Amino acid sequence: MQLSNYHSHCTFCDGRSTAEDFVKFAISHGFRAYGFSSHSPLPFETFWNMSKDDMPEYLMEIERLKKKYGDQLEIYVGLEIDFLDETYNASIPYFRNLPLDYRIGSIHFLPVALPLAEENMVCIDGSFRDYRNSVDTYYEGDIRKLVARYFDSTLKMIETGGIDIVGHMDKIYMNGQKYEAFDLEADWYQKPLDDCLHLIAEKGLMVEVNTKNLQKKQELYPHHDYLHRLCELGIPVMVNSDCHYPDLVNDGRAEAFELLKKAGFKSTRELIGGKWEDVAI
Numbered sequence: 001m002q003l004s005n006y007h008s009h010c011t012f013c014d015g016r017s018t019a020e021d022f023v024k025f026a027i028s029h030g031f032r033a034y035g036f037s038s039h040s041p042l043p044f045e046t047f048w049n050m051s052k053d054d055m056p057e058y059l060m061e062i063e064r065l066k067k068k069y070g071d072q073l074e075i076y077v078g079l080e081i082d083f084l085d086e087t088y089n090a091s092i093p094y095f096r097n098l099p100l101d102y103r104i105g106s107i108h109f110l111p112v113a114l115p116l117a118e119e120n121m122v123c124i125d126g127s128f129r130d131y132r133n134s135v136d137t138y139y140e141g142d143i144r145k146l147v148a149r150y151f152d153s154t155l156k157m158i159e160t161g162g163i164d165i166v167g168h169m170d171k172i173y174m175n176g177q178k179y180e181a182f183d184l185e186a187d188w189y190q191k192p193l194d195d196c197l198h199l200i201a202e203k204g205l206m207v208e209v210n211t212k213n214l215q216k217k218q219e220l221y222p223h224h225d226y227l228h229r230l231c232e233l234g235i236p237v238m239v240n241s242d243c244h245y246p247d248l249v250n251d252g253r254a255e256a257f258e259l260l261k262k263a264g265f266k267s268t269r270e271l272i273g274g275k276w277e278d279v280a281i
């Protein structure tokens with residue numbers, strides 16, 4: 001099992017501890033590699049995204065940690081970049097020009113109107129109450145319509161590029177599964193999910209196996225039922241905890257590796273000396 005994590009949040013966004021605290025935890029638990037992926041700046045302020053003004057300090061702080069702890073841990077600086085639409089995503093010059101080690105592309109928001117402002121966003125990663133309100137207001141109460149929109153946005157994110165890793169690629173099911181009409185096996189769910197997986201494979205992107213809710217809710221993203229399909233398509237994966245607290249750095253890792261093995265994976269893709277390499281599980 002690889003002791004690495006490339007998806008984590010610290011006080012530069014909505015993480016609850018300093019970057020150095022995460023590094024110390026990783027070192028004390030024998031980690032080989034550790035990456036930060038703060039929530040990228042957005043065209044509007046939220047409580048969980050970092051602000052553009054803090055970017056230089058973020059980059060400097062991780063650089064400082066690389067120097068201070070480099071002999072004990074490989075430290076990397078990344079970002080979790082929101083795909084909002086064709087005008088705001090990881091492919092725009094602002095993100096392309098940042099000196100990052102890698103970029104995770106994630107969808108938390110679906111714009112329902114312009115301008116790109118918080119009040120025009122459907123958030124798929126918040127409370128079920130807000131989620132249900134959005135489905136009622138913008139999708140005629142039909143969860144299938146939100147699912148279609150989510151995977152359409154995911155497909156565009158993969159097509160648009162500027163990312164290395166697709167983050168929590170099917171998180172739409174976290175709240176979606178609470179609907180009676182929701183069905184992971186139905187065509188309307190399977191077909192767009194499959195289209196995304198095929199495009200990921202074609203583009204040669206990686207997919208993270210996100211364990212944030214594995215212990216807490218027995219949920220993995222992608223859903224554990226689909227891991228074998230990623231394996232069949234030859235999509236490289238790594239296990240990420242998406243932690244916001246240092247003591248959750250390693251949460252769900254062992255279980256996720258067991259699921260990967262069962263699904264047929266023989267390796268995960270890891271950053272070694274700054275290069276992605278396949279390492280045997």
Ligand SMILES: [Zn+2]
Nearest residue numbers: 080106167168
């Ligand atoms: Zn996320």
Ligand SMILES: [Zn+2]
Nearest residue numbers: 007009080242
């Ligand atoms: Zn995250």
